Amino acid sequence: MNQADSADSLRAESCRHRDTALDAGAIASLLALLPGWNETDGAIEREYRFPDFDATIGFVNRIAAMANAQDHHPRMEVEYASCRLRWSTHSAGGLTRNDFICAARSDGIHDDGGA
Numbered sequence: 001m002n003q004a005d006s007a008d009s010l011r012a013e014s015c016r017h018r019d020t021a022l023d024a025g026a027i028a029s030l031l032a033l034l035p036g037w038n039e040t041d042g043a044i045e046r047e048y049r050f051p052d053f054d055a056t057i058g059f060v061n062r063i064a065a066m067a068n069a070q071d072h073h074p075r076m077e078v079e080y081a082s083c084r085l086r087w088s089t090h091s092a093g094g095l096t097r098n099d100f101i102c103a104a105r106s107d108g109i110h111d112d113g114g115a
Helices: 007-012 024-031 053-070 097-111
Strands: 038-040 043-049 075-079 082-087
Touching: 007 097, 024 038, 024 097, 043 097, 053 075, 053 082, 053 097, 082 097
Parallel strands: none
Antiparallel strands: 038 043, 043 082, 075 082
16 A cells, blocks of 8 residues: 555546556555545455435446556445445455555545446
């Protein structure tokens, strides 16, 4: 983890397609920057809630556009008024910095109104 790491600095960082899995200490440090995210079975995940289906789908579409631009795609579980995102890097066999960058960007999309 860099000294200047914050959720905002992660959000601004580009995915560099680093396939190096992070150690437990780095994962814990980065996870501390992202409230609402939890590590589960080699991935990080968070559930976002919305007032209705239109808002949920608007968020999903913005996540899809960001993920395509980064060439790094999450698992998404979409319900009427919620979406659970799960980031991991299969090629690295664990979590990478890219997962945390995309999680921070997901929070930014949600914080900007989601849709």
